[in-house]
Amino acid sequence: MKNITFSLIIPVYNAEIFLKSTVNTILNQTYKNIEVILVNDGSQDQSLKIARQMAEKDARVFVVEQKNAGAAVARNNGLALAKGDYILFPDSDDYFTTLKGLEEIATLLDESHADVLFFDCIEVTEKEVQHNFDSNFRRENVFSRSANKGLENMIKANKLTRSAWTKVVNRDFLLQNCIKFPEVSQTEDTGFTADLIFYAKTLDWYEKKFYAYVKHDESITAKRLSTQVVKDSEKVISYAMARVKDMEDLKQKNVYLSYMAYPYMVLLGHAKELAKRDKETSKQVIKNLKEYSHLLNYDWTPRVSMIRKFYSIFGYYLTVVILGKAMDRIYKRKGI
Template sequence: MEQLLISVVIPVYNAEKTIEKCVQSVLCQSYKNFELLLVDDGSKDKSLSLCQNLAAKDSRIQVFHQENAGVSSARNHGIRMAQGSYICFIDSDDWVDDDYLTVLLSHMEKGGLSACQLTVNEQREDEDFLKKYSPEQAQISVLDSHGMQGFPFNKLFDLQVIHENQIYFDREITICEDVLFCIQYLKYTDTDIYYSGKCPYHYYKTSGGATNSRFIFHAELNPRDLSEVDAIAGCESYLLGQPEIRHAWQVRYLKAVVNTLRTMESHHAHLPGRYDELLKQVRKHCLAYLCSPYGAVSSKVSVFLSAISPALELWIWRKMN
């Protein structure tokens, strides 16, 4: 039986310390029919030369270079260059077990999506489950902090669905652009979605990563650090019809609002109009959020505190983190 080609895309930026381990973990896959696309996003270290050396040793590796434009641009370039039936994404500071592609492919249906759990900072918790979702249920799972969430690297996508519907990562959004991508993709799926409890993807999460760095006191405010709320707002037009999906989205949107208020507070940047409107949203929907089955307990505490005072929420968040 002919094996379908899988395109594996790795965006690379200043990853000289991790890229070789990442690439070698892909090359050791038990599923052999894949192409590996390394997209160097204007690295200033030795990443590009390391990628080129790796490509010289294995014909399945292709290396692309672009001026620094961000991870979304690098992933989009990979999408354009990919020749596979399916596509997945791996971050250059992570690595995967040798059954990563096998796990994702074993439950993939044409036109659908397959996902797995993650091993986070080597805290592995494989679970013996395989959940089957409708596209509507899958959108809820992406939005829910206890679901498969919006990570692009624990999922296998159908490249034809992406190309036919011109689905790309939004280059202007740097936080939760992956959630927007997944919600948009699921709008155009027409078959079952599968989510496995296995954890073949090793995700390295740092407290000072891109998401949390926006909360650093007195750091210069980058307007893109406020883009989480734009990403989740952008999801609204791609939601499928069930009322339950909209409820899950509203909860996720309110979390994004709180994070955006926290960012403004941390920079003492109460942007005229926007700050007041976001605070109004928190206070208006706080009770519904607290009573919702969606959202982590920590997020609910943050929403409650923000409704009282975003400055108080920031102070307590820093004490806890």
């Protein structure tokens, strides 16, 4: 266990309020065999100064600078420098919920040598902070199963998130399969996780809500999607779906399409909602995405199951209208 090293790659953009506390939940872990790579993405505040100060105080912290290019480019630049056996991808405004997390994960990986280890998370807002950090999903549902069965169990339990920050990934596995983040705005995690699902042969699960996702007014998710983000999301979906025709393993194909069904459904809602600001792009994206409408039949994810019923009754375009209205209500409920 002591030989396992972790690289934690953090894109940093105007994160002066949160950065120090985020990094401290890493540096204060009981497991010390780590490196923290802070990739400053052209910040305009004091983030770079704070990052450099932390690097001066702790030799495990490294600072990389780049012109503003987004989180995907920052993570890929961090990957090029990482030396750890396993890689984690925290965001600069979130934190780990337990200081023993990396130590316990190292113990699991010492046994499983998994390509990817997954863990649970909590959402933190100004109004609500959770205090129960035990996951209600058991390791035996993943570790003791084939990769396809483990992924199926996670999808059906709504535990397979798109977010990169709920995963610990073997660096050699990434290098051997040339896996990087698609360099797009905001939706890179969807494509990255699709690659993990496609290539991974061995999986593991950590039975803790190890990651706290902090939702605040400056979060990316606190804004309606722009035209560019919707276009980039379409590119990610299209690229991920292009490999399906070459899948010969039916079980793997079912798992892969069941994973893709939820981000596809969400994108349909965003694309329709975009019509309020860019009707032409909205119409074109919705037309393009119709090619993959069969994804709505893959309802392992609980949130897709209800939409499948609408799709079977009303068809594609009316279902898109329903999803657009639902997305608009979600934004209004959040005050966006």
